[in-house]
Amino acid sequence: MPRHALSLLIRRSTVFLFVELSVVADRASPFAPLPLPVGGLVPFLRDDGLDAAPAQVGAVAAGKMSRDELREIEDSACPGAGACGGQFTANTMSMAMEFLGISPAGANDVPAIDPHKDEVAERAGRYVKKTIMELGGSDPFVVLEDADVKLTIDRAVFGKMTNMGQSCVAAKRFILLQSVSDEFVDGFRERLAALKMGDPLDESTGVAPLSSVEAATRLEDQVNRSVAGGARVILGGKRPSPDSAFFEPTILTNVKKGTPAYDEELFGPVAAVMAVPDEETAIAVANDTKYGLGGSVYTRDLERGRRVADQIDAGMVFVNHPAWIYEDMPFGGIKKSGYGRETGPLGIQEFVNKKLLRAPLSA
Secondary structure (H helix, E strand, O other): OOOOHHHHHHHHHHOOOOHHHEEEOOOOOOOOOOOOOOHHHHHHHOOOOOOHHOOOOOOOOOOOOOOOHHHHHHHHHOOOOOHHHHHHHHOOOOEEEEEEOOOOOOOOOOOOOOOOOHHHHHHHHHHHEEEEEEEEEEEEEOOOOOOOOOHHHHHHHHHHHHHHHHHOOEEEEEEEHHHHHHHHHHHHHHHHOOOOOOOOOOOOEEEOOOOOOHHHHHHHHHHHHHHOOOOEEEEEOOOOOOOOOOOOOOOEEEEOOOOOHHOOOOOOOOOEEEEEHHHHHHHHHOOOOOOOEEEEEEEEOHHHHHHHOOOOOOOOEEEOOOOOOOOOEOOOOOHHHOOOOOHHHHHHHHHOOOOOOOOOOOO
């Protein structure tokens, strides 16, 4: 099983080894095609071992079970995300729930990627069950004028292309001070253009498929609508063919508010670039989103980096490194990115019921 999928599985499963926690993932999450509640761990635990689980490189299923076979297992265990949410929230054996997925641009402005995600929180509240909602993000990657450009480009490639950008904390909106914008964009474009599509199991491959043809189609539509709204494609922007799950590494410039590249989560290898005149504007653009999962700031002045990071509205902001997941640090967001924290002591404490026992020292 490839590293990214295995990391996600371990990160989510370790908590419910210690506490009574149900996990529901939506069908567009990085687990795709593994949008399963706890019962969906069955494919990982079959007698023929981990190799039977769908391997995921660039989130592409490459294991022994076909997608149809896996869907059959999912649907027989729990037909539909809404039904899963209903079963687990109403189940008296389930003490708490964690929902993993990506949020659409808003409640009514685009078709929901998973229309049942809000039902999970609603049902959990009805049955007085605590939840963690991890709903994706549109993380800002803020480059100040004093950044080490070469280092920043290295980090940008990592932050954008890990798992083909199919990560809730992937760098998505690249907010650059104008004085460094041209140098950064030229170097970033050169690095992405050098990546080659190919077999995801070949270590020389730089561009793997997305999780499904549907995911690539959705991303292509977002890019096309952004271009219609004034964005300019300076690299990539399309699929090799209409039935392909591959999507070219893409850079969009001249991104405008009111377009998908500005307002929505682009779950794939598409970078939305915005040049701004000063630090104050960079912070304002970084915060001009309904999301608030992660973010990062790049500067040689670490004190300045901390100050700017502190003004970005997000659950996690890194200085000189893309937002990332560490098992010993809390992971989670604010605003439409959800609530609660995973991993680390804070993640465990989310689902621990604290009980006070008071007794006299003597009879």
